[in-house]
Amino acid sequence: MRNGKVHEITRAFLEAHPEEAARALEHVAAPSCAALLNAVPLKLATEVLRHMLPAHAARCLEYLKPQAVSGLLRALTPQTGAGLLRYLPEEARAAVLGELPPGAALGLRLLLSYPDDAVGAWTDTRVPAFAPDATTREAVERVRRSRHEAANYIYVVDADHRFRGVVGLPAALRASNRAALGELMQPAEPVSARAPLSAARAHEGWRQLHSLPVVDHEGRFVGALHYAALDQALAGRPRPEPIELATETLSGLVNAYWLGLAGLVRAAVPLITGRRGTP
Template identity: 30%
Template sequence: MSNAPPLSVAFIERNPSAAARVLENLSTDDASALINVLPGYASALALGRMTPFAAAQCVIQLETDRVVLILRTMSFLDAASVLRIMNDENRSAVLDALPEDLARDFKKSLRHPRDSVGAWMNQRISPLPQSRTVADALKYAKRKTRPEGDELFIVDDAHRFVGVIRISRLIQNDSKAVLKDLIKTGAPTISNRATLASIIDSPFWDDHAGLAVVGRKGNFLGTLSHSLARQGIVAAQRNSPGVKSDSILTHLIGGCFVAFVGLLGLILNSAKIQEPITDLETSHDR
């Protein structure tokens, strides 16, 4: 399938970052229509340089077989970034259509234990490539909701996290300045494999609305806010694994525990008791 004008293909091959910027400035319908008629390798090249959110918005409008072709041509990390942002229905359809071994690798990359940072991170945050300009960044910031506050997260061409830049600083610079020259390096990161309990008291929360979540190779996966981390800890405590839920012993223990907690609450006049969480690193290789 390739009805794309040769000049479009040549432009993408010569300057995929510029092509990605053009696609992001089109409507999603128009960008998807062009992606759909490009050769697979050209589509993969352009989508790999787009922000993951914009790329995901494009591919969910394509036929599943077409998405599979493109994702298999993209680098693993770029493809995983797109899959991570897709809705559950589209993601499941694509994973089911992928070769079994590749689908297994993607699922492993996307799966996280309930009490881990990765399970609670905001995956719909799209980082910006460091090759973009101030004008590009401001345009992006204006279009998107910023739950992580004033900071934009910046990555290199391999999708590795390299730093942050505040929007308030961007507006003080020339619109043609490149983000790479303005990045604040040394920004804190947290591993997607870390437990929530191990990072909840980090001093970095005082200075950042959201912290960058990275994989084993430093690849940007999302962000995590302090409030979301606290919600995750409460949920993980409530759903902590124990004996099998369908066993008689579970029901007996559960009934006794509820009664005990109720009595204890009366005695202590609703005193709050918080069970400590063991700080264990997960074994998932992400």
């Protein structure tokens, strides 16, 4: 627990139903939402945060210190983090980026350089890429060290970082440890980072892969577009306007939602976090 105390019923709700909790918190005043996110463990806060609409989540983050926001972003995927940063005021965004490690900040700035409806904005920049002469042993060990949950493919690039091919992780595991990736790689049609998401949906590459290689206008490898990320981006869920509830109603609102009671937004149970005002 980072700050304050959270009622066990509230915490149980957040842990068991993070997506439903996110929906409830979108109807809460931003300072109150920020107070709760600041009071629960980092892993739980980020699990709820990634389900929230970016616009409202960003309004909540505005009430946290840049160091706290950077901690949350490090626990989120770059795509989700960039989606939140887009809705922060320019000054706040710069302050948060300044708190991040240089590599992480650079990756987020790259994603932010693309429009929100372009492939580049939803590209996973953390996927591993290797030279053609790298061995399967090197690649598999690096993938394992990265603990990247979506690293099902090994992408091969040349000396200029231009995309050349892809090796499925199962194929790399079956091959000799000394086999060069260039001998195992299969051709794959990349998608442009500038392409609109609607065009990416119809890309022929989905017949072969569920994570397409993404390249910039010069053919340099940027990362991978996962089909799940594309599906999320195109979902276009309506964005409800938040109801400006007082901070004291927050814990009551979440507890009422958890218990399935009617009159959710009129719940008025004192805030158990013990925090009043903005964090």
